Amino acid sequence: MPLETFKASDSLTMGVELELQLVNSYDHDLSSSANDLLDLLARKPFPGTVTPEMTQSMIEIATGVHTEHGPLLKQLQDIRDTLVGAGDRLNIELAGGGTHPFQRWFEQRIFAKPRFHQLSGLYGYLAKQFTVFGQHVHIGCSSPDEALFLLHSLNRYVPHFIALSASSPFSQGVDTLFDSARLNSVFAFPLSGRAPFVLSWEEFANVYFTKMESTGVVKSMKDFYWDIRPKPEYGTIELRVCDTPLTVERAAGLACYLQALCRHLLLRTEPPPEEDDYLVYTYNRFQACRFGLDGMMVNPKTRESISIREDVLATLRVITPHAQALNSLAALDEIERTAARVGNHASFLRARYQDSGSVEAVVRSSVEALRHGP
Amino acid sequence: MVQTDFAFLLQAIAWPLALLIAWVAGEWLLERWHVPRVTSYVAVGLIGGLINLPGLTTDIPGLPFLANVALALVLFELGYRMNLRWFRHNPWVLVLGVVESLATFGVVYWVSGWFALPVDHRLIIASLSISASPAGVLRVANELRSTGQATERVLHLCAINCLMSVLALKLVVAYWTLSTSGDIVLAAFNSVHVVGTSIAVGGLLGVAVSWMLRLRGAHERGVTVVFALAVVLLTTAAYGLMLSPLLAALTFGIVARERRVHLSSAQRDFGTAGDMLSVFLFVYIASLLTWTDVTHTFVLGVVLILARTVTKVLCNLAAARLSGISERKGVLTGLALTPMSAFAILLIEQTRLYGFEPAVQVLAALAGMMLLQELFGPVVTQRSLMAANETHVTKE
Numbered sequence: 001m002p003l004e005t006f007k008a009s010d011s012l013t014m015g016v017e018l019e020l021q022l023v024n025s026y027d028h029d030l031s032s033s034a035n036d037l038l039d040l041l042a043r044k045p046f047p048g049t050v051t052p053e054m055t056q057s058m059i060e061i062a063t064g065v066h067t068e069h070g071p072l073l074k075q076l077q078d079i080r081d082t083l084v085g086a087g088d089r090l091n092i093e094l095a096g097g098g099t100h101p102f103q104r105w106f107e108q109r110i111f112a113k114p115r116f117h118q119l120s121g122l123y124g125y126l127a128k129q130f131t132v133f134g135q136h137v138h139i140g141c142s143s144p145d146e147a148l149f150l151l152h153s154l155n156r157y158v159p160h161f162i163a164l165s166a167s168s169p170f171s172q173g174v175d176t177l178f179d180s181a182r183l184n185s186v187f188a189f190p191l192s193g194r195a196p197f198v199l200s201w202e203e204f205a206n207v208y209f210t211k212m213e214s215t216g217v218v219k220s221m222k223d224f225y226w227d228i229r230p231k232p233e234y235g236t237i238e239l240r241v242c243d244t245p246l247t248v249e250r251a252a253g254l255a256c257y258l259q260a261l262c263r264h265l266l267l268r269t270e271p272p273p274e275e276d277d278y279l280v281y282t283y284n285r286f287q288a289c290r291f292g293l294d295g296m297m298v299n300p301k302t303r304e305s306i307s308i309r310e311d312v313l314a315t316l317r318v319i320t321p322h323a324q325a326l327n328s329l330a331a332l333d334e335i336e337r338t339a340a341r342v343g344n345h346a347s348f349l350r351a352r353y354q355d356s357g358s359v360e361a362v363v364r365s366s367v368e369a370l371r372h373g374p
Numbered sequence: 375m376v377q378t379d380f381a382f383l384l385q386a387i388a389w390p391l392a393l394l395i396a397w398v399a400g401e402w403l404l405e406r407w408h409v410p411r412v413t414s415y416v417a418v419g420l421i422g423g424l425i426n427l428p429g430l431t432t433d434i435p436g437l438p439f440l441a442n443v444a445l446a447l448v449l450f451e452l453g454y455r456m457n458l459r460w461f462r463h464n465p466w467v468l469v470l471g472v473v474e475s476l477a478t479f480g481v482v483y484w485v486s487g488w489f490a491l492p493v494d495h496r497l498i499i500a501s502l503s504i505s506a507s508p509a510g511v512l513r514v515a516n517e518l519r520s521t522g523q524a525t526e527r528v529l530h531l532c533a534i535n536c537l538m539s540v541l542a543l544k545l546v547v548a549y550w551t552l553s554t555s556g557d558i559v560l561a562a563f564n565s566v567h568v569v570g571t572s573i574a575v576g577g578l579l580g581v582a583v584s585w586m587l588r589l590r591g592a593h594e595r596g597v598t599v600v601f602a603l604a605v606v607l608l609t610t611a612a613y614g615l616m617l618s619p620l621l622a623a624l625t626f627g628i629v630a631r632e633r634r635v636h637l638s639s640a641q642r643d644f645g646t647a648g649d650m651l652s653v654f655l656f657v658y659i660a661s662l663l664t665w666t667d668v669t670h671t672f673v674l675g676v677v678l679i680l681a682r683t684v685t686k687v688l689c690n691l692a693a694a695r696l697s698g699i700s701e702r703k704g705v706l707t708g709l710a711l712t713p714m715s716a717f718a719i720l721l722i723e724q725t726r727l728y729g730f731e732p733a734v735q736v737l738a739a740l741a742g743m744m745l746l747q748e749l750f751g752p753v754v755t756q757r758s759l760m761a762a763n764e765t766h767v768t769k770e
Contacts, residue, residue, distance in 0.1 A: 024521060024526075025457045025460070026454070026455045026457070026461075031521045031522075032521045032522060032764070033521060033522055033523070035522070035763065036522055036523040036699065036703075039700060040698045040699075040750075042768070088460075088463035089463055089464045089697075089698045090464075090523055090526070090699075091457055091460040091463075091526050091530075107519060112763075132526055229595070266406070
């Protein structure tokens with residue numbers, strides 16, 4: 001089956017998807033309760049969409065299409081409030097965060113949906129280890145070539161999003177010393193990482209995808225777990241490297257940071273993307289996962305090393321006029337606060353662990369953070 | 375040459391041998407046919423009683439205390455799993471628990487009228503029938519690592535049932551004391567004092583232990599040990615003060631939970647020591663039943679179980695939608711509340727120890743019901759939770 005046609009959409013529109021944890025209120029372990037929660041939510045209109053995810057202890061929510069920070073944040077807050085209310089009725093807690101700090105992956109149950117069963121059959125234990133929680137941001141593109149241009153131009157900024165959103169320092173009960181341990185789980189999948197360096201949609205669809213399909217390895221774009229992938233049915237590119245932050249406020253901030261950055265890139269004032277940019281891609285990505293905002297990244301064009309924090313702050317200065325034009329300055333404030341002052345949510349969770357010495361208390365703080373905001 | 379006294383030896387090793395056989399049978403039958411472990415333990419106790427295994431007697435001093443400690447640990451864990459704030463967000467769960475308890479009391483009292491039983495016996499049977507067995511329900515739920523709405527509700531309703539059952543029984547005991555002795559002070563002592571003081575002692579210990587743990591910043595494993603020792607202390611004190619160790623332990627758990635000291639999931643069932651005590655509890659409970667009583671009261675038992683189960687299922691079905699779950703899960707929650715014996719038997723045993731004479735006859739009258747509940751109750755709970763898709767052995 002050929003790759004479906006790229007459905008053009010309004011440039012710089014955006015939508016957010018968040019995978020959330022379902023936690024029991026007793027010992028704060030993951031709770032296989034997605035069925036119960038989805039059943040209850042199905043009784044009333046939901047201010048967005050909510051769908052099951054791979055395992056029974058996670059759900060995914062998605063916003064509609066937005067152009068500005070205010071309405072996006074409002075919808076995310078409405079979704080959050082509806083979810084928390086439904087969770088309260090069922091004695092289920094909800095939390096953000098890229099990993100659950102101490103869940104046992106082998107206890108997770110695959111959600112009863114044919115695609116999830118098929119993935120579980122193919123990937124074995126990796127499917128259950130994939131009980132990790134990410135934020136995906138879609139940015140609308142007016143043409144498929146624009147989508148590929150943006151996808152590759154963003155390569156040097158990927159560490160920003162990993163570091164800013166990182167909220168998964170703990171895994172299997174211990175501090176992994178990574179700010180984002182979640183991305184290591186994603187990396188285990190054979191079709192993860194970066195997209196091939198192709199800038200023309202015609203070449204991507206008719207040459208690359210056709211070849212891949214003929215190998216029998218992929219059937220649709222869903223089979224690629226790339227950090228950024230085109231989404232032809234929505235007419236967007238989808239950034240998938242972010243951990244789910246602990247608050248919807250940060251999630252909205254990250255989405256609008258990406259939107260403003262894309263507006264800046266589309267002016268094409270920066271040197272165009274090229275294959276060599278990817279020489280440092282995996283290294284930069286590792287630095288962001290391991291050290292968060294304190295990581296050092298190499299600028300692929302200048303080959304200079306700079307801390308991710310400094311690069312984020314420098315980028316904020318460049319894109320401020322775009323955020324102003326997009327009516328999203330409040331989002332940049334949130335990002336500036338994160339990079340310059342309060343740190344990412346991995347630091348927040350580590351601080352809670354320092355205070356309490358307990359991973360259960362870390363989950364408790366995640367639950368409270370989602371419920372009450374920053 | 376020293377002569378071995380085989381009769382004495384057999385008598386001495388009867389209990390440990392029975393417990394070992396029960397454990398092995400539990401593991402084997404679970405693996406082979408998914409029989410809940412507790413059902414196997416009960417079966418071994420029953421068979422031991424039936425073949426009159428020498429030494430497998432309940433006359434050994436200290437056994438009732440040990441059984442109460444075992445059940446108190448379970449009740450503490452059940453209390454610790456209760457989330458009182460849930461009742462504020464979803465009052466229907468609390469209303470359901472109370473209404474279902476009262477309905478069960480009424481229906482069982484009415485149905486027991488079909489048999490030639492004295493009124494005070496009927497009142498006691500009705501009070502006991504409110505309860506669901508925390509040991510049976512919690513053990514099965516933990517064994518299956520079950521999570522979901524049916525599991526959550528079964529555990530919360532079980533705790534409410536147990537509380538209501540103790541309250542009802544204490545009222546009946548007060549009524550009996552008043553009608554036999556005419557002593558209103560004694561009647562009040564037997565009810566208000568026992569209930570009130572048990573709750574107060576359990577609550578106080580909950581506050582004190584949580585405060586101590588917070589002060590010391592104990593490790594998770596240490597927390598579990600401290601809680602277990604506190605439960606032993608509580609049971610001993612409750613015996614000395616002639617209070618209800620079961621009610622005190624449940625309150626202790628609820629208050630400790632509200633004070634929030636984390637019990638890690640690794641310490642569910644109180645680890646290996648909890649497993650051992652659980653084997654003992656179920657074998658002991660089964661050995662309390664007399665087979666002649668069972669045969670005489672079999673029909674009564676079947677009728678009472680049906681009445682009790684139908685009431686619980688209908689109440690849960692009626693409240694399902696209102697409380698946010700599907701009718702199917704409501705029915706399965708009601709069915710999962712089937713086990714009742716361990717708690718009821720210890721409750722009535724303890725009431726007997728405190729001088730409540732009708733307890734002996736009631737225990738005999740309930741033999742048929744207890745036997746069936748002990749053997750098949752945990753299986754019904756297990757199958758209900760599996761049918762609710764809340765367990766790991768469920769076909770996904």
